[in-house]
Amino acid sequence: MADVLKKVPVREQDPKVRATNFEEVCLGYNKEEAMEEASRCINCKNAKCISGCPVSINIPGFISQVKEGNFAEAFNVIGESSALPAICGRVCPQESQCEGKCIRGVKGEAVSIGKLERFVADWAREQGIKPAAPAEKNGHKVAVIGSGPAGLTCAGDLAKLGYDVTIFEALHKTGGVLVYGIPEFRLPKDKVVAAEVENVKSLGVKIETNVIIGKSITVDELLKEEGFEAVFIGSGAGLPMFMGIPGENAKGVFSANEYLTRNNLMKAFMEDYDTPIVQAKKVAVVGGGNVAMDAARTALRLGAEVHIIYRRSEAELPARAEEVHHAKEEGVQFDLLTNPTAILVDDDDNVTGIRCIRMELGEPDASGRRRPVEIPGSEFEIEVDAVIMSLGTSPNPLISSTTIGLDTNKRKCIIADEEFGKTTKEGVYAGGDAVTGAATVILAMGAGKAGAKGIHEYLSNK
Secondary structure: OOOOOOOOOOEEOOHHHHOOOOOOOEEEOOHHHHHHHHOOOOOOOOOHHHHOOOOOOOHHHHHHHHHOOOHHHHHHHHHOOOOOHHHHHHHOOHHHOOHHHOOHHHHOOOOOHHHHHHHHHHHHHHOOOOOOOOOOOOOOEEEEEOOOHHHHHHHHHHHHOOOEEEEEOOOOOOOOHHHHOOOOOOOOHHHHHHHHHHHHHOOOOEEEOOOOEOOOEOHHHHHHOOOOOEEEEOOOOOEEOOOOOOOOOOEOEEEHHHHHHHHHOOOOOOOOOOOOOOOOOEEEEEOOOHHHHHHHHHHHHOOOEEEEEOOOOHHHOOOOHHHHHHHHHHOOEEEOOEEEEEEEEOOOOEEEEEEEEEEEEEEEOOOOOEEEEEOOOOOEEEEOOEEEEOOOEEOOOHHHHOOOOOOEOOOOOEOOOOOOOEOOOOOEEEOOHHHHOOOOHHHHHHHHHHHHHHHHHHHHHO
């Protein structure tokens, strides 16, 4: 009899092996393991896990179906709320959301909700099961800008309601941050992302790539000239932030966005792709979020010794605990309570090192985290030949600056209400990173659902 207080372990690639390849780290559950883990769920009447999920999946409902081996029905239950279960099962911060609310976690370990969601989605894909398309269209046309998690979710929800939906994507490939931002070893592109995009298309959603809204066509033109009655903006936040320290413009300094895009979307890690990237021997990654972990683990796989430089302690690292654990297992070094003050360069403007200062934690700041304070006289240098800045991103102002009547805040984020995604311009809704700044995939999906709900209400009452 399995210990009901502990999760069924999940199989993973050996750390020494996976640190040399880009294949998926986590191997997931098989049928027997999934059913055993599902049996740990006590099917709470007042299921707090549902309130912890930004898209409100009926978690006890799908897990009870897994427990009985009814995987197709489990997929249908998830599909009522989520268009991207194989993605969410892999990249959502479950420990702070659904699993963080799990009653099992009070006296033992929470049920592995994310791994079960992933199992169900992978099983459905392998069986060729797709979500059901609506019986008929309702005659209304809606445009969705961006094919990331917010845009795909909004489009999928609207298509289920019978809307004629077209997604406009600026890049040549669909998926947004799912394809350019998250590495292959966490989220396989062809096997997982492409399949979930196809599921959304199977609902009747059309996707046009290489369309830059604000250049190719504007939001106003979509509404006035192209026959769209409403627009959802889910364009993400792709504009990287920097520290403003000396040496940031040197050769060998990257934003995490560029570094990851070259590797994930342009396949720089593959020898037969002509999209080279600096093959550094020693890399410093500045930042402590999931993107910093992704960049660090990517650099490691490209053969570098990698240091993560973060100005607070491990307890304050914003990255998922699983990502930090995997990075450590693979050999990434953590220089905590450390902050860069300058990037060192040679006469040819190549990076030679990074100068840092030790920090200590003072009083809490506005975010509730203790503020890092410099320790005078504690400067030191780390020898590196590349630096990756992973300090967050903000929305590109192209769309907001070319749309009449669309207001933004001081961070250039589009102003939209949380419940329906309604902006200051009639018929225009927005959600995800374009509204909040850089956040998680599942929060963007929640915003996509809110936008779909807002658009449906708007067009139903129009």
